[in-house]
Amino acid sequence: MTVSDINQRQKFFAEGNVYLPHIAVIEKIIEETPGVRTFHFNLKDQKLQKDFSFESGQFAQYSVFGIGEAPFCISSSPTRRDHLEFAAQRVGKVTNALHRLGVGAEIGFRGPYGNSFPLDFLKGKNLVFVGGGNGLAPLRSLIWNVIDNRNKYKKIDIVYGARSPADLCFKYDLDAWDRNKTVNMVTTVDKGDDTWKGKVGLVPKVLEEVAPSAEEAVAIVCGPPIMIRFTFPALEKLGFKPEQMLTTLEKRMKCGIGKCGRCNIGNIYVCRDGPVFSYAQIKNFVSSEY
Amino acid sequence: MAKKISKKDIAQLLKAWSQQFAVLAPSRKRGVAEMAEWDGKDVSFLDWYRNTVVPPKASFLPPMEEMFRFQKDKDNYKIEPPSKNGQKQLIFGIRPCDARAMAILDMTFEDAYQDPYYLSKRKNTLLVGLSCANPCESCFCTSLGISPSESADVDLMLTNIGDHFFIEEITAKGKELTAKTSGLKDANKDDEAEARKAKETAYNKVTRKLDTEGIKDKLLASFDDEGFWEKAAAKCVSCGICTLLCPTCYCFDINDELVKDEGARFRSWDSCGFSLYTRMPMENPRKEKWRRVRQKVCHKFEFYPMTFDIIACTGCGRCIRLCPVNWDITKVLESVPAKAKAGK
Ligand SMILES: Cc1cc2nc3c(=O)[nH]c(=O)nc-3n(C[C@H](O)[C@H](O)[C@H](O)COP(=O)(O)OP(=O)(O)OC[C@H]3O[C@@H](n4cnc5c(N)ncnc54)[C@H](O)[C@@H]3O)c2cc1C
Ligand code: SF4
Numbered sequence: 001m002t003v004s005d006i007n008q009r010q011k012f013f014a015e016g017n018v019y020l021p022h023i024a025v026i027e028k029i030i031e032e033t034p035g036v037r038t039f040h041f042n043l044k045d046q047k048l049q050k051d052f053s054f055e056s057g058q059f060a061q062y063s064v065f066g067i068g069e070a071p072f073c074i075s076s077s078p079t080r081r082d083h084l085e086f087a088a089q090r091v092g093k094v095t096n097a098l099h100r101l102g103v104g105a106e107i108g109f110r111g112p113y114g115n116s117f118p119l120d121f122l123k124g125k126n127l128v129f130v131g132g133g134n135g136l137a138p139l140r141s142l143i144w145n146v147i148d149n150r151n152k153y154k155k156i157d158i159v160y161g162a163r164s165p166a167d168l169c170f171k172y173d174l175d176a177w178d179r180n181k182t183v184n185m186v187t188t189v190d191k192g193d194d195t196w197k198g199k200v201g202l203v204p205k206v207l208e209e210v211a212p213s214a215e216e217a218v219a220i221v222c223g224p225p226i227m228i229r230f231t232f233p234a235l236e237k238l239g240f241k242p243e244q245m246l247t248t249l250e251k252r253m254k255c256g257i258g259k260c261g262r263c264n265i266g267n268i269y270v271c272r273d274g275p276v277f278s279y280a281q282i283k284n285f286v287s288s289e290y
Numbered sequence: 291m292a293k294k295i296s297k298k299d300i301a302q303l304l305k306a307w308s309q310q311f312a313v314l315a316p317s318r319k320r321g322v323a324e325m326a327e328w329d330g331k332d333v334s335f336l337d338w339y340r341n342t343v344v345p346p347k348a349s350f351l352p353p354m355e356e357m358f359r360f361q362k363d364k365d366n367y368k369i370e371p372p373s374k375n376g377q378k379q380l381i382f383g384i385r386p387c388d389a390r391a392m393a394i395l396d397m398t399f400e401d402a403y404q405d406p407y408y409l410s411k412r413k414n415t416l417l418v419g420l421s422c423a424n425p426c427e428s429c430f431c432t433s434l435g436i437s438p439s440e441s442a443d444v445d446l447m448l449t450n451i452g453d454h455f456f457i458e459e460i461t462a463k464g465k466e467l468t469a470k471t472s473g474l475k476d477a478n479k480d481d482e483a484e485a486r487k488a489k490e491t492a493y494n495k496v497t498r499k500l501d502t503e504g505i506k507d508k509l510l511a512s513f514d515d516e517g518f519w520e521k522a523a524a525k526c527v528s529c530g531i532c533t534l535l536c537p538t539c540y541c542f543d544i545n546d547e548l549v550k551d552e553g554a555r556f557r558s559w560d561s562c563g564f565s566l567y568t569r570m571p572m573e574n575p576r577k578e579k580w581r582r583v584r585q586k587v588c589h590k591f592e593f594y595p596m597t598f599d600i601i602a603c604t605g606c607g608r609c610i611r612l613c614p615v616n617w618d619i620t621k622v623l624e625s626v627p628a629k630a631k632a633g634k
C-alpha cells in the first residue's frame with residue numbers, strides 16, 4: 001500500500017482516527033443458509049455513503065456496540081453502489097449478535113482495509129472462479145465487478161460447491177450466473193438430496209472435470225481452508241502456475257491495520273499485506289502457518 | 291555544551307519541570323517498580339532504581355485504554371471520540387534499553403496507518419535518560435548495540451559522576467528544555483572525563499552476551515525444525531509475562547463494554563503466548579505451545595528485522611528476570627541449529 005493510498009483512505013476515518021467506526025444502518029437481511037445471513041447496509045452519513053469507495057476483495061471491521069468487532073469482506077461489488085453488503089456466518093460472539101439484529105438496526109463500520117483483487121492483472125484473461133460455502137462472499141464482489149465490465153475479460157468459469165443444497169449461499173446469484181450466457185456456471189454439492197438435480201462431488205474433483213484451460217487464465221479460489229488446500233494441486237494438474245492462482249486468507253483479526261499483531265504469517269500481516277495473495281506468494285512465506 | 295546538576299538539586303529540578311509537564315519517575319508505590327506520576331518530593335529512587343518491572347511502553351500503550359465511548363439511545367448509537375489530551379509529559383530516568391524500545395515501537399505505530407492513541411502521547415512526551423550504573427545479571431543490551439549509559443533515543447541523558455549528574459543534550463527538544471531550566475551548571479573537562487569513566491565501567495558490567503550475528507538467517511533456516519522448538523518451549527507455562535512486560539511487545543486486544551446505555555470500546559495488552567490470541571472459529575494456527583514460543587522469538591529476531599531492519603529486542607533482560615520457570619531467551623537463541631534440520 002502506498003502512502004497516497006493511505007492518505008486517500010484516511011479521509012473516510014471519523015476524526016482521522018482509523019479505529020473510530022462510522023454508524024451504518026441495516027437496510028435488508030437475507031437468510032442465505034441456516035447459519036449465514038447477508039446484510040445490506042448504508043452508512044448513516046449520506047455524504048460519506050456517497051464518497052465511500054472500496055475495491056473487490058477488501059474487508060472492513062463491523063461492530064455490534066457493546067459486543068465487539070469482527071472482520072468481514074465487503075461482499076457487494078463496487079460497480080453496484082445503491083448499498084453495501086456483507087455476509088456473516090454465525091459462529092461466535094459478534095456473529096451471533098449480528099444475527100439477532102433486524103432491519104433498521106445500527107452497527108459500527110470501519111474500513112475498507114487490506115489489498116484487493118488485482119483487476120489490472122486479471123484484465124484480458126480467462127477467469128476461473130472456484131468457491132466453497134460462504135467463501136463465495138469475497139468472490140461474488142469480484143464476479144459482479146467482472147460481469148459489469150464483461151468486455152474487459154475473456155472466458156469466465158465459475159465452479160461453486162457447498163456441503164448440501166441447503167448450504168448453497170447466494171442462490172439468487174447462482175441463478176443469475178447460470179442464466180448469463182457469457183458465463184459457464186457449475187454448481188456442485190458434496191451430498192445431494194431428493195430434489196437436487198445438479199452435480200454431486202467435491203469442488204477440486206468437479207474442477208478437474210470442468211478442466212478449464214490454464215492458457216492466459218487466472219484462477220481465483222475462496223472457501224474453507226481444506227478446500228483451498230486441495231484446489232491448488234488440482235489447478236496445478238490442469239497446468240496452472242502458482243502466479244496464476246489467487247486466494248484470500250483468513251486469520252483472527254482485531255485492529256485490521258497491522259498493529260495488534262495477531263494475524264501474522266511470518267513477516268506478513270494478512271490484514272495489512274492481504275487478504276488477497278497469489279499461491280506463489282504463499283509458497284514464499286517464511287512460515288508454513290497459513 | 292554538556293551541563294551538570296548537583297544530586298541534592300534533583301528534587302528541585304523535578305519540581306521545576308512539574309510546572310510544565312506531568313513528570314513521571316520510577317516508583318514502587320503500587321508494589322512493582324514502574325514509571326508513575328512523581329509525587330513532588332520523593333527522589334529515593336536514585337538509590338534503589340535499577341530498572342522498572344513495568345516497561346515505559348505502559349505510558350504510551352497502557353495495559354488498558356479507552357478508545358472511545360458510545361451512547362445508546364433506544365436503537366441509535368452516538369459515538370464520542372476520545373478527548374484530545376494535549377497533556378505534556380516528561381519521563382525521568384528511562385534507561386537506554388527502554389528508550390531504544392520506544393524507537394522500535396514507533397516503527398510499528400507509525401507504519402502505514404497512524405495509531406493516534408500511541409502517537410499523540412509519544413509526541414507530547416520528553417524522555418530524560420539515566421545511565422545504568424548497576425546492570426543486572428540478566429541484561430545483555432550491549433549485544434544489541436545498546437550501551438547501558440549512552441542513548442540517542444532520549445532528549446536528555448544523565449550520568450552519575452559522584453555528587454553530580456552529567457547532562458548531555460541529545461535532541462533539539464532536550465536543548466530547549468535545558469535552556470529554560472535554571473540551576474544547571476556548565477560541565478567542565480573533568481566532569482566529562484568522569485562521565486566517560488562511569489560509562490565505561492557500566493558497559494563492562496554487562497557480562498551476559500548473545501551472539502546476534504546471522505541470527506535472522508539461522509532462525510529462517512530452523513523455522514520448521516519442530517523438534518528444536520518443542521525442546522525450546524518445553525518448560526514454558528504460557529503465562530505471557532515475558533511478552534506483556536517486554537518493552538518492545540505491542541500486541542493488543544480490542545473489546546467492548548456496555549452498561550445500561552453507556553458503553554466504551556477499549557484495548558488492552560495481549561500476548562502471542564496465549565492460545566486464544568489466534569483462535570478462529572474453525573481452527574487455530576498456534577494451538578501448540580511451541581508454535582507460540584517460536585512466534586515470540588522469531589517476531590523479535592527474524593520478522594521485525596525483515597520488515598524494519600532492526601531486532602525487536604533491547605536485551606533489557608526482563609523476560610529472563612521475570613519468568614516463573616527461568617526460561618531464557620539467550621539460551622534458546624544460542625541453541626538455534628546453524629543449519630536447518632527439517633526441510634520445508
Ligand atoms: C479478512 C477476513 C474476512 C472475513 N470475511 C468473512 C465473511 O465475509 N463472512 C464470514 O462469515 N466470515 C468472514 N470472516 C471470518 C469472521 O471474521 C469470523 O467468523 C468472525 O470474526 C467470528 O467472530 P465472532 O465474534 O462471532 O466469533 P468469536 O466469538 O470470536 O468466536 C469464534 C470461535 O472461537 C470460540 N471462542 C471465542 N472466544 C473464546 C474463548 N474465550 N474461549 C474459548 N473459545 C472461544 C468460539 O466458541 C467460536 O467457536 C472473515 C475473516 C477475515 C479475517
Ligand atoms: S514468562 Fe516464561 S513461562 Fe511465561 S510465557 Fe514467557 S517463557 Fe513462558
Ligand code: SF4
Pocket residue numbers: 532535536537538539590602603604605606607608609610619
Ligand atoms: S525479549 Fe526480553 S530481553 Fe528482549 S526486550 Fe523483550 S523483555 Fe527485554
Ligand code: FES
Pocket residue numbers: 252253254255256257258259260261262263264269270271272
Ligand atoms: S488484525 Fe491486527 S495486525 Fe492484523
